[in-house]
Amino acid sequence: MSANLSRRTFTLGTAGLGLVGALGLVGCSSQQGGGGGAEQGSGRLPAYIPYEGLTPDLPTTEDGLPAGFFAYPADPVQAFTEPPGDGDPVSAIVQTSEPIPPAVDNNPYWQELNARLGSDLQVAMTPAGDYASKFATIVAGDELPDVFQVARGANQVPQLLAAKALDLSPYLAGDAIADYPMLANIPTESWQHGMFDGKILAVPVPRGVLQSTIQYARADLLRELGITAAPTNFQEYFDLCKEVTAPTANTWALTSVPTNYIMQMLSVPNGWREEGGSLIHYSEVEEMPEALEAARTMYEAGVVVPDSFAVNGSQYKQWFMAGAALFTGDSYSAWPAYYAQSGGIEGFELAGLDMPGYDGGEGSIWVRSPTHSIVAVNQQSEARAEVILGIMNWLAAPFGTEEYRFRKYGVQDHNFTLDGSDPVRIEETTGETFLGIQYLADAPTALYLPGNAGVVQAQYEQMGRVIPGGSPDPTEALYSETKTRKYSGLTDVLNAVRDDIIQGRREVSDWAAEVETFKTNGGDTIRAELEEALAAQA
Known part of the structure; x- marks a missing residue:
């Protein structure tokens, strides 16, 4: 087939794309306002002042592409000349997706961090899956520390922050943020998540477009089959x-039905579409039945691993790595994880598919939230606001600085060694660095893979082809209390119907009735609250 189709060439690489820093594992209900729909993102935002202390090999773009680096600078810039702390402890709570590290008394990294900050950072870590309930308990007990990461799905976030969070506007609004240059390096679209009723009530943890999902391909296995070209429409994708x-060889094309990828080929909205102040939910658009029919056809054709609906994403990764499937859907941020698991696979190569239109031309990738979560300062800590913001500023020092290298990799020759100028973690001690401080403040992410500039370049170019035509969610920085409480359950019902249709247990024609149920059971209320917030923002 590859010799007969005129298609784009796969973006091939010889190694993975390293995304420096922990990337978002959960989103955050960081919106703001009053009871239902609420004004958010208005008020005087902090000025965006890009950090100019170093020059990346590949620049950040207005479309949101992150900077790329081919190596860590040999002489990292020292961004700070003195500790930001005042000698007194600073308490904090965060989630973590890593093992809990040794306590500070047995943790040289934590001790060195406290010395560099000039204040002891007393951070309480909770596994991400338990953080929402832990956060709710702390709020109910009025035991919030100096700094707190707002939990995903927390109810009444606007009211919570209005009651408990310090208004940071006097310190950060407009050009005032120049006193905190590393926080000023956070893009404006992330700061909109920290605005509530015209006030800056939280500092965002930026993540950017790396949370967007693409279709990955096992380029090494495709090349063995003589396939080096990428599809330019749905039919070519299906044919590929x-x-x-080859079921007799226990090989299938897909780890799961690529419904979202098909929807993006058809430019189905990323959650919602805004037209003249009105919002249209993705489930309502005329392209949805076509997407469902295409997904059902692929499943019926047997190109998906048969057990795909009975397992979760971790099993998809195992199938993909084992070569049982040649395509899988995942976020840009997953790229390094695949390579971390590929040590025993000779010649392992990934490729990222572009986003072709269903009938040709271009589709539209769903550009995910620019913000992982938001972090607030306790009102009761107002007397130390400048010190706390100074510490958060230190924690947001960008890639290429000495502070960033220490924060992410630890103490040289104890937590990491150098290969040339690139830090290499020491497995026995790297667990000391798992403090979750990337969820208190962080820099914009960068593309970085030690020793493989070609793959960083190729990934950057692939993102450059896809991201500019992407679709953000127009409700991303808006708050709806009904959405916080009900949207997950409502979409679970829609997704169950979707899966039944794909597996042939229901008809595509059943979708319209389920959409009406979605609207009646809360979807229309969510829409109204979001439209109210959208109007207030405008």
């Missing part, structure tokens, strides 16, 4: 999937 599927 059929060509590489």
Whole structure:
């Protein structure tokens, strides 16, 4: 097939794309306002002042592409000349997706961090899956520390922050943020998540477009089959999937039905579409039945691993790494994890598919939230606001600085060694660095893979082809209390119907009735609250 189709070439690489810093594992209900729909993102935002202390090999773009680096600078810039702390402890709570590290008394990294900050950072870490309930308990007991990461899905976030969070506007609004240059390096779109009723009530933890999902391909296995070209429309994609599927050899094209990828080929909205102040939910658009029919057809054709609906994402990764499937959907941030698991696979290579239109041309990737979560300062800590913001500023020092290298990798020759100028973690002690401080403040993410400039370049170029035509969610920085309470359950019902349709247990024609149920059971209320917030923002 590859010799007969005129298609784009796969973006091939010889190693993975390293995304420096922990990337978002959960989103955050960081919106703001009053009871239902609420004004958010208005008020005087902090000025955006990009950090100019170093020059990346690949620049950040207005479309949101992160900076790329081919190596860590040999002489990292020292961004700070003195500790930001005042000698007194600073308490904090955060989530973590890593093992809990040794306590400070047995943790040289934590001790060195406290020395560099000039204040002991007393951070309480909770596994991400338990953080929402832990956060709710702390709020109910009025035991919030100096700094707190707002939990995903927390109810009445506007009211919570209005009652408990310090208004940071006097310190950060407009050009005032120049006193905190590393926080000023956070893009404006992330700061909109920290605005509540015209006030800056939280500092965002930026993540950017790396949370957007693409279709990955096992380029090494495709090349063995003589396939080096990428599809330019749905039919070519479907044909390619059929060509590489060989059930007798326990090989299929896909780890799961690529419904979201098909929806993006059809430019189905990223959650919602805004037209003249009115919002249209993705489930309502005329392209949805076509997407469902295409997904059902692919499943019926047998190009998906048969057990795909019975397992979760971790199993998809195992199938993909084992070569049982040649395509899988995942975020840009997953790229390094695949390579971390590929040590025993000779010649392992990934490729990222672009986003072709369903009938040709271009589709539209869903550009995910620019913000992982938001972090607030306790009102009761107002007397130390400048010290606390100074510490958060230190924690947001960008890639290429000495502070960033220490923060992410630890103490040289104890937590990491150098290979040339690139830090290499020491497995026995790297667990000391798992303090979750990337959820208190962080720099914009960068593309970085030690020793493989070609792959960083290729990934950057692939993102450059796809991201500019992407679709952000127009409600991303808006708050709806009904959405916080009900949207997850409502979409779970829609997703169950979607899966039934794909597996042939229901008809595509059943979708319209389920959409009406979604609207009646809360969807229309969510829409009204978001439209109210959208109007207030405008």
